[in-house]
Amino acid sequence: MGQPILSVEKLSVSFRTDAGWRTVVRDVSFDVAARDTVALVGESGSGKSVTALSVMGLTPAGSSRVEGSVKLNGTELLTLPERALRGIRGNEVAMIFQEPMTSLNPVHTIGAQVSEALTSHRKLSGSEAHAEALRLLERVRIPAARSRFHEYPHQFSGGMRQRVMIAMALACRPKLLIADEPTTALDVTIQAQILELIKELQDEEGMSVLFITHDMGVVAEIADRTVVMYDGQVVEKGTTEAIFRNADHPYTRSLLAAVPRLGSMTAFSKPLRFPVVDRATGLSDQPSETPNTVSRNKQPLLEVSGLTTRFEIRSGVLGKVRARVHAVENVSFHLQTGETLALVGESGCGKSTTGRSVLRLTQPLSGSIRLQGKEILELRPSELREQRRHMQMVFQDPFASLNPRMTVGASIAQPLAINGLASRSEAGERVRHLLKQVGLEPEMAGRFPHEFSGGQRQRVCIARALAVAPSLIVADEAVSALDVSVKAQVINLMLELQAQMGLAYLFISHDMAVVERVSHRVAVMYLGEIVEIGPRAAIFGNPQHPYTRRLLEAVPVPDPARRLIKRIVANDEIRSPIRAADYVPPVRSYRQVSPDHLVMIEAWPDRAQTRPGDHV
Known part of the structure; x- marks a missing residue:
């Protein structure tokens, strides 16, 4: 192998703090060869993004100190003046x-x-x-x-x-493209498009790629070589095939164990815990089937029928309605006590609006929502507040959903005070119990949200949702923003709480591999409508709708042997749900594939329809 395009040797990066200089990257070394893709892997705080910024010379000049060597085609970048660096950025090295x-x-x-x-x-x-x-x-x-x-x-x-x-x-x-988590915030189908695009452009342009990610499934899809970082240091590096086949470091094994593998649920009828690997020893607990029992009472806990939510788009001086966003259109489903129904689809499909409509955080236009037999849409504000004790929501971003000026103990106690469920002393004891229940120390009640990690903050949000002893929790992308190992821990916690308390989850997600692991049944949404619904095994083992198959095919496969296989990926965007003001939605009909497994077929005007929520 000739001279590498990029050579990083003994790179150390420190930042100035009130307590002095704090080193966040220590003695990092790796090479990127011509036309190679090297993945820099690690969770948030591992130092991978700081390493990339140091290569580009983008760390703040006054408050950072970069030591070691970074050479691009033999030219030392760390000693170059800013004017010369500006000429290299964009021309020879580019960053996404x-x-x-x-x-x-x-x-x-x-x-x-x-x-x-x-x-x-x-x-x-x-x-x-x-x-x-x-x-x-x-x-x-x-x-x-x-x-x-x-x-x-x-x-x-x-x-x-x-x-x-x-x-x-x-x-x-550019000769080198640095991609810093370019697909983390994207839906699985869009992620597949971007990964395939980067591979195609690399072949055409002959570029080298430094790809930064925390997702080992993405690493398997794109990387020739892998560098694993933990706590600011490189703990393992080598060919991607070797690392996936025989990872040596416990932390690498923990990252690999946390990757959900599509198709891993064929032998299990119930949700399955993620295996958790100890970072220090590399030992894994064996995943076990979650011992929760779904109640099959005649009366479902939640019944949603014909739910429709639209948003008006107005213009002109008089604010005339010129169009409507058909966010949720005639959606029906039911949910039993102790059951998890996953709502899946890409951004804009209406799944989050469905969850918010169920709790009346967004006001539906029409339909029926019955919780424990009580019609939610007919409740007056005081009655709705009382009913919300039985249905709670866990949002995607725990930092945005916690008040930064309140301690987490006060945030968890607030629902108890609002609903008159506990005195001040009783609330304090209840908060300590709830923190312990979600795997946090009771003493943490006095801390503020910024003093917690992302996974810990999500545990706090779960504790707050549990404070009023709900029977239904709507989890809206509750783990999508978390690193893979933290995601596994939070999902395991949710499954354990479900088994202990008989909770029902409406689990909203775009991650099909996670959905397969946690759900009993799955509803696939596209453009505000459910296009397929059924038991997990039926949806994943016998998908009928083209959109369901597209979602499944887009999931990264954590197998480096498939890296060179060219995937055919559609490049179209999800269509807009905006319709003209006079638009009348077609009447939909569903075909029964197997017991409780329904798939949408073409519209049948003026004919009765079978809805996914109907008992078949």
């Missing part, structure tokens, strides 16, 4: 960041931002930059690129914004 919406300027059009990179670095004229920017947008498979050239970032979906970032990164034909 995790959140494209914060990386794109909201007040400039997409075309203008891609063109700016070309005029700044390649000194093209305005017309030349326009033509080249259009070619780049078409190159990254943006549909109708010419007509979308003058649109703004907010008019693009997350996946399309990430494609724009890739187009900007490719503008100057």
